Amino acid sequence: MNWVYLPLTIGIYWLALQLHRRIKTPLLNPVLVTLAALVALLLLADIQYAAYDQYSHILTDLLQPAVVALGVPLYLQIHTIKRDLPKILAAVLIAVIVAVGSTTAIALALGASADIAASLAPKSVTTPIAVLISEQIAAHPSITAIAVIITGLVGSVVGIPWMQALNIHHPKAQGIAMGAACHALGTARIVELGEEQGAYSALSLVFSAVFSAMLCPLLVPQIVSLMN
Known part of the structure; x- marks a missing residue:
């Protein structure tokens, strides 16, 4: 059976x-x-x-070709993206710093151990990269994977209503927010609203992963050290 x-x-x-x-x-x-x-x-x-x-x-x-397929809306918006690239990079960089910093700090403030807090830090990054980051900062990859899944599911459910409640209706802003906050699941959800949102979300997803891989090993130990 x-x-x-x-x-x-x-x-x-x-x-x-x-x-x-x-x-x-x-x-x-x-x-x-x-x-x-x-x-x-x-x-x-x-x-x-x-x-x-x-x-x-x-x-x-099939998730692998599905993620690659996100490059289609990205290609269709390439000329606009080139013009907005500096703004996109700045927005995603700030989003990553806030996400990693706030997640680690809140977890420690609520009594989590340093390794658990570190495991939660890369929660907004797509799973394969988040697990690698977790290993790099001596955290628990299994906990990281669960945190990533929960983040993606919650983001795909409440992300769009939350942005509407905050009066965020610009397609580019919506796409960048969903890609940076809730990775592939958020991107799959926001692309339903339009190709522009999908393109900016896919790009934000990629940059978020890159910045997180660079910044997590630097930020997490500093935050743990300051709060312990």
């Missing part, structure tokens, strides 16, 4: 997508609903994740 895991996952996502189309609410984000349903199913049926992943890993493998 192991062969059923792949079509089951696709079926659950399709049902979640139909539900989201009928009931327009961020709380019914298809990815979030699918993840919750699969976790519940695996727990109730006592199915090991390794067994599930063995027959459904093709979906994870």
Whole structure:
């Protein structure tokens, strides 16, 4: 029966997508609903994740070309992006400093150990790079991976309503914010609003990963040292 895991996952996502189309609410984000349903199913049926992943890993493998596909809207907006590049770099740099600094400081202030705080620091970066950063700063890659997933899911659900509540309607600003704050899942969500948002979000995602890889090893130890 192991062969059923792949079509089951696709079926659950399709049902979640139909539900989201009928009931327009961020709380019914298809990815979030699918993840919750699969976790519940695996727990109730006592199915090991390794067994599930063995027959459904093709979906994870498809994430790589999916991320590459984000380059299409980027290419379509290349002339505008070239003109705005200095502003984009400055905005993403500030976003990374704030994200890494505030996450580490808040975690320590709430009583987390230094290694846990360091594990949470790269939460706004796409998973493969976040895990590498975590290893570089002697943190826990597994905790980092969980933090990244939660950040992406929460961002994809509340990001757009939150920006609308703050009266942020400019496509470029929306794209940069989602890419820097909630990586690929945020980019996949914001691209639904338009190609311009998707292009700026994809670029922001890339720059966020680069800046985080450079700054985390510098900022996290300094913050830990100051607060301990």
